[in-house]
Amino acid sequence: MKDFFTLDKQLCFAVYETAGEFTKLYTSALQPFGLTYPQYLVLLALWEKDGVTAKELGERLNLGTGTLTPMISRMISNGWLRKERSKADERKVYIFLEEKARREKEVITQNVGEAIQACSIELEEYEELMELLGKVRFKLKSRVPR
């Protein structure tokens, strides 16, 4: 790779910038609901499977407690979530969706869906990109840290 160090050719930068663009897209679609992009990812995860521990949620979102704990607090303050300490094992905290989060699921996802469709990303592109990202992600994840 000749000019590997040319900024605009850097894969890292491309991924970085694309992630930023996605954040902007989602931010504007989610703004009417007072949700941030990471908060939306939390809702996505819980809409799929509600009532999971903070740990499990963190694993599914690739987030540590240092990120998740304060974020969950904010989402509780805003009426999206509810926390419940396990009676059987008091170390565990289960996270549940509040009514508001179930009620607004349709509107939120529809709004986000429209925002994405407005970008007219082809299904083919979508799937190809998903596959490539999956491959690269797998390689990045399974690398042996020195």
Added chain:
Amino acid sequence: MKDFFTLDKQLCFAVYETAGEFTKLYTSALQPFGLTYPQYLVLLALWEKDGVTAKELGERLNLGTGTLTPMISRMISNGWLRKERSKADERKVYIFLEEKARREKEVITQNVGEAIQACSIELEEYEELMELLGKVRFKLKSRVPR
């Protein structure tokens, strides 16, 4: 798209997580130098073209002054950069690489390069992904905000 809302099929999530994995990779490669990933991107930009205004740097990195100003301060404290207010137009601040940054360019880029090669991402994958990301990024950028 049937189960568009299934978490693991979400493109946004894939981009998000891949960006995170890249960050981790770069973080470990850059740690010996006391550099963060975004700081490395600043160096990449300046190695390509030194002595630019904060504004231009921000445009090239897609970062606002709210992010860049404190980051530049830290990099100045750590001896990577130098700041110089323009004499012709005192609003402008030019950012320059310090000796340290020029001297260590080789070692840093080599270390990062090795870390990436350790992931054995094929050149073909690399280029395909770059192209797809470019396309999607273009679409995301050129969407009309409502």
Added chain:
DNA sequence: CTACTTTTAATCGTGTACGATTTAATCTTA
């Protein structure tokens, strides 16, 4: 049953991100 280890969240410190506001310098135009 007690000392030790492990597990789970919470907390802390540092470093991005970003929109909004502020401040100072420059430009524009009447």
Added chain:
DNA sequence: TAAGATTAAATCGTACACGATTAAAAGTAG
């Protein structure tokens, strides 16, 4: 040239992100 607009950085407030530490609860081995 003086008032108003524009521009460039800096600053502020909020919200991630992550490694490290802490604290409490649960498991485990002698």
